Amino acid sequence: MLDKLIACFTHPAKSRLLLEIYTKKQATAKQLRPVLGDISQSTLYRYLNQMCQDGILKVIAKNPVRGTVEKVYALKIDLQAEGETLLKKDPAKGLLYLFTQYMAGLLQEFREYAEREDADPTQDALSFTVCPVWATREEIVTVLQKIGEILTEMQKNQPAPGRQMHSIGVIATPPKKLEEGKPQ
Template sequence: MPRSSPIAAVVMHPVRLRIIQIVGTRRATTTELRTALPDVPQATLYRHVAALVEADVLAVVGERRVRGAVERTLALGGQMAHVDHAELREMDEQDLRLSFLTFLANLGETFDRASADGVDGAIRDFLGFGQVQLHVTSEDLGEIQARLGELLAPYLTNEAAGTRTVTLATVLLPEPQRPT
């Protein structure tokens, strides 16, 4: 019987996905997370951070005392916040559907936050979405993913002056098999 994916159970939560998005682009203190996520109560935020640290999705890379409290600096941990193919195969149908819908809801929330002040020229200059059908084998797909990873690598951590952070989301949905 398929079982729920351990990493999916940790990362497929709307608040945790938002935390991962923030820390995925740069190191962040817990104070910076609270500022970036004002709609999340502090205790709830800390509970989700603790779950991500425990799962090694986030790592504590620094601590300092601030007015008697310990402020932690967080970075991505050793465990990728990515549900791989093996884990996707292990999920039962309900967990798979819920994980995908959580991903889509988070993507919609990301758009809502980006456009909260209106969809002005700056957002339109960086906004794009589309859909294309590819005809691939499993090997082709592996090569596409590897080359895409190589192409994107220089843009994942370089916060140079004049750059803007954008979210790139990918979804691969196979068409149903047609009878031959």
């Protein structure tokens, strides 16, 4: 199941479908159409059916509409509960599952931003970066603590003129396994 969910998040169209249903809690193909206007209607239905077969989505209602049946789709699983259970059972896979959910939240924020008429990444101080570093575990912990202290201070800020709500996500990836015989 986890592999299919991750594959869904990495698929350009399926990830948009998943995020839209996650945001709306439930949706019909007709409601999803504007989000995926770049794919054909038959492809949309094929993706929805595949996601149902993969156990990611479920049909929660079937509404008769002019001689046909309109299906209402929702997530089949509770992402948070599933992640917590998996974290206890298999910490590595559970962590991957929760990270996937974390990334879905960030993707949703970026998607909503990209759809805004007034989106201006430079003016809005939007940023993301990757900074590969050589560090010991202790050095990484120290850096994360310092970042945490800065963010904790910022969280004390109250709404005020000129202030807008931002989300700052911090990720430290696990160390890479180096092959024996390769230079470090």
